[in-house]
Amino acid sequence: MSASWPLWEVFVRGKRGLNHVHVGSLHAPDAEMALRNARDVYTRRNEGVSIWVVPATAITASSPDEKDPFFEPSGDKVYRHPTFYEIPEDVPHL
């Protein structure tokens, strides 16, 4: 049996104005076939107007093991949120 086709991650833009969102993965011999397969597998009912396919091996992900320290820097910066600031209620448009 021949070696199996590489894995591609599929991202679909649902409609104009939205981000591409990850919808799943599939196997295909090359990028062009990956796009065609993605159309057939993930957009049979007009779910998308644009598709990206990315070789799964090209994705670098943060490790779940480092979750706490990796995202910690933003944890204690409550002053980045608008609700941190107390403004009298009678000040309009703020």
Added chain:
Amino acid sequence: MDLEAQFERTVAAEQRVEPRDWMPDGYRKTLIRQIAQHAHSEIIGMQPEGNWISRAPSLRRKAILLAKVQDEAGHGLYLYAATETLGADRAELTEKLISGRQKYSSIFNYPTLSYADVGVIGWLVDGAAICNQVPLCRTSYGPYARAMIRICKEESFHQRQGYELLMTMMAGTDAQRAMVQESVDRWWWPSLMMFGPPDAESSNTEQSMKWRIKRNTNDELRQKFVDMTVPQAEKLGVTLPDPELRWNPERGHHDFGQPDWDEFWQVVGGNGPTNAQRVEHRRKAHEDGEWVRAAAAAHAMKHAAVEEGVA
């Protein structure tokens, strides 16, 4: 906090487990087994209905049936993709299916003898599948839950086209009505078996419920299916072939008879009417497709080499 406690807490809090999270080996193995079996069912499930594509009575029915069978292939692919996020290998899963080492739903080991079966499969078999699958949209493993959401959206078309097909036949001749009833008689009990053995004999249920892979017991789902189906059968004008079937006002549910569980175990064990034929057909399709896979891979390699040469 230790990994296992963190996992338990995530699951108990109704949060989703995602591919790179730590998970117990048993959880991973159970998921791979269940999702692969589900994927295989979708793929094998193309056969009984595919059998009628060339003989569907009109272009409209043919187009509908083609779209449905194509959806089953899509569902299989969503689910195989979910197993791969757990570290399963796609080629290996196919290998396990065609060598009989992994199972698929026993319902697909029954033959489709008449065109009415296309309607009854949509109504009863896909109806039962929807009962099983809707709760799985909240299963604890993220990629599985997301695949199920997609599948459930599409199954609704499957069930409705089946019921509409049957309504059309029931509005036809006496012979057509008899054909529908005969088909319902054959598919009713196997449909009830789709929920698996009674809770007392279901070995995997307890742990799977604890891990929130499974959200309802087999008997709960079977009851739900019966309650849902009875008024649909009345409206259609067919009789469900169970003399014990009646409304129980005290329970607020229908009482119903048990399927022949010996038959169920026989079919699960490989001795159903079409087990050998289904697996053989899948094996042949896989092997006959080998040259296509090889040619596509060769083309991709040649193309990549040319591009590299240019650069």
